[in-house]
Amino acid sequence: MTATAPPAEAVQTPAETAPRSAWRSWLARHPLAAYALRRFGLYLVELWGALTIAFFFFRLMPGDPIQTLIQTLQQNYVYNQQASTEIIARYRAEFGLDGNIFAQYLKYMENLVLHGDLGPSLISYPTPAQDVILRSLPWTIGLLGVSAVLAWIFGIIIGAIAGWRRGKIGSAIATNLSIALSHVPFFFVALILVYVFAYSLGMLPARSAYDSRISPGLSLDFIGSVLKYGLLPALSIVLIGTFGWILSTRMLMVPVLGEDYLVYAEAKGLKPWRILTRYALRNCYLPQVTAFGISLGFIFNGNVLVEQLFNYPGLGTTLVTAIQQLDFNTIIGVTDMAIFSVLTAVLLLDLLLPLLDPRVKYWK
Template sequence: MKNSSRFILNRAVFYLFTLWAAITINFLVPRMMKGDPVTAYMNKYRGQLSPEAEHAIRTLFGLDKDTSLWQQYLDYWGLLLRGDLGRSFSNGLTPVGDVIAVALPWSIGLVGLATVLSFLVGTVTGAVVGWRRGSRADVIVPITTFFSTVPYFWLGLIAIAVFSSTLGWFPASHAYDKGSSPEFSLDFIGQVIAHGALPLITILIASLGGWILGMRNMMLTVLDEDYVTVAQAKGMPNSRVLWRYAARNAVLPQLSSFALSIGFIVSGTIVMELVFSYPGVGKMLLDATAAKDYPLMQGLFLIITLAVLCANILADIAHAILDPRTRQSEA
């Protein structure tokens, strides 16, 4: 009990410090760049806005030149604690939170589902291939690894050319039909599934190789351990030895990689969303960078950071549950 409490305390302190550092860097980076977002915004309306308007905009965005950097930092924290991420220049000064909320479900739905499926399918397949080492199942590894070496955008373009342009099985772009608007109906859900199927399958194919190879290699290491040999010597069924002993320990290193993948779901697969013109957070981040929309960039980076931290916390919890030695070593 004491070790568990110390483990939780150590991890809590670490993640709180990491969160503070990430937010501080997120605050400082735009202010260290040449110029500032207000200047970039004012240049679009040169001659149309008065100096008073510029001062009002700087005050709105917490970039008033008469305010010290320390006070801006405190004001930034105050806004964050109230859930205010600022306003987006490239979206008519719409609150950043509202802008991100529009794109976030699309990235989570597409990339999230693809990431979870690729992890589950790849891990299970890798465990079986590792268990049956030396059999015909080994051919799965080079095939899936080959697809993992092909860049996402090439797979996306090939998929569009074959399954959309030639065969006409799937739409080539967007998240739903043009002229439609998001609504909770069977017709709209069908459109979302049809438009998301091709990018999801593409991400799945491109991601499987890494999960299969990683799990297979860990299985080969675990199968030489004494506890696996003892379990087999006791006459336990192969399925129980495979999943209860070998796979349970072999999957531990996979969890860290999966945690990072889960965290970056929020950022989406930028290139893939660009190829399929999918309205996710990845494409939004690219558009915000091109438009020099610093408040939106800050908001997106902050959301991505929080997602990665939360995913790592979940990975630590999973490690502690599956391997009690983790709690003891950390404590």
């Protein structure tokens, strides 16, 4: 007897051989795009989770911002009459404090995502909180952002040379100074600079962001005044930041110096400076680029103590003032901006590193 084959309709096609959708086929042909889409989806989930945690954390803090507002009105406008129930209810609705905590959360996320509205600011009522933050943001970016970039550049250059010329006197001095001063707080260095250059020598101003006698604008007088007044706080940040980058760059440079490709490059007769910049440093700067991108995200937090010390009108000063007056909308706004900046910096780094280094293949 011979076995008969089963009917054609009874044969089932394995799931693996079934035709895939055009979308899946396109993603399979473009692995980098598939990775970018997955990473962006994870970024959105992380952003939503962080914003949610920040909202509930600050809303569950003790204190009543409405009573703080009423007391401010009484002090500033000689408002001695007890506020009526209708006025308090209107303020609670305007500040998003009416209803239970979950209703407040849904209303907050709707205004934030759809309208970009954080609600009114208590420290500058009735100005919206996002306007108060945007007024302070350029000062923080100008001070901390530029200082962070300069510290990174100086630290990479000095640290690479210190690692390349290890054992030399200059390398030993730079390394020991970095070990001693890299963990000194910014505000402590700022106090020393203020005492020396502002009070003892009288060369630089100690407080404010510009000369109050000059009208703000794109004039040379105003720009020069901003640079003069921002020199001391920027210098305190650049000094300590540079020492930190020197240590980390030297730590990355020293192990690379014994690699075979550097010995081969030297045997070919290449100049030491070319070997340093084209070969050794290229294998050290990728971790530093990652660290720098993350540190740039944190500039929106502001260096609170430095800004307070110099009375600098940045986000740090705004955040301290908002905390003192229980301005939840401004506090959450500054926190949300810090969260957004850090997560966005990490996302951009994850997307750019495969382009900077062909060895990085996240999507495989």
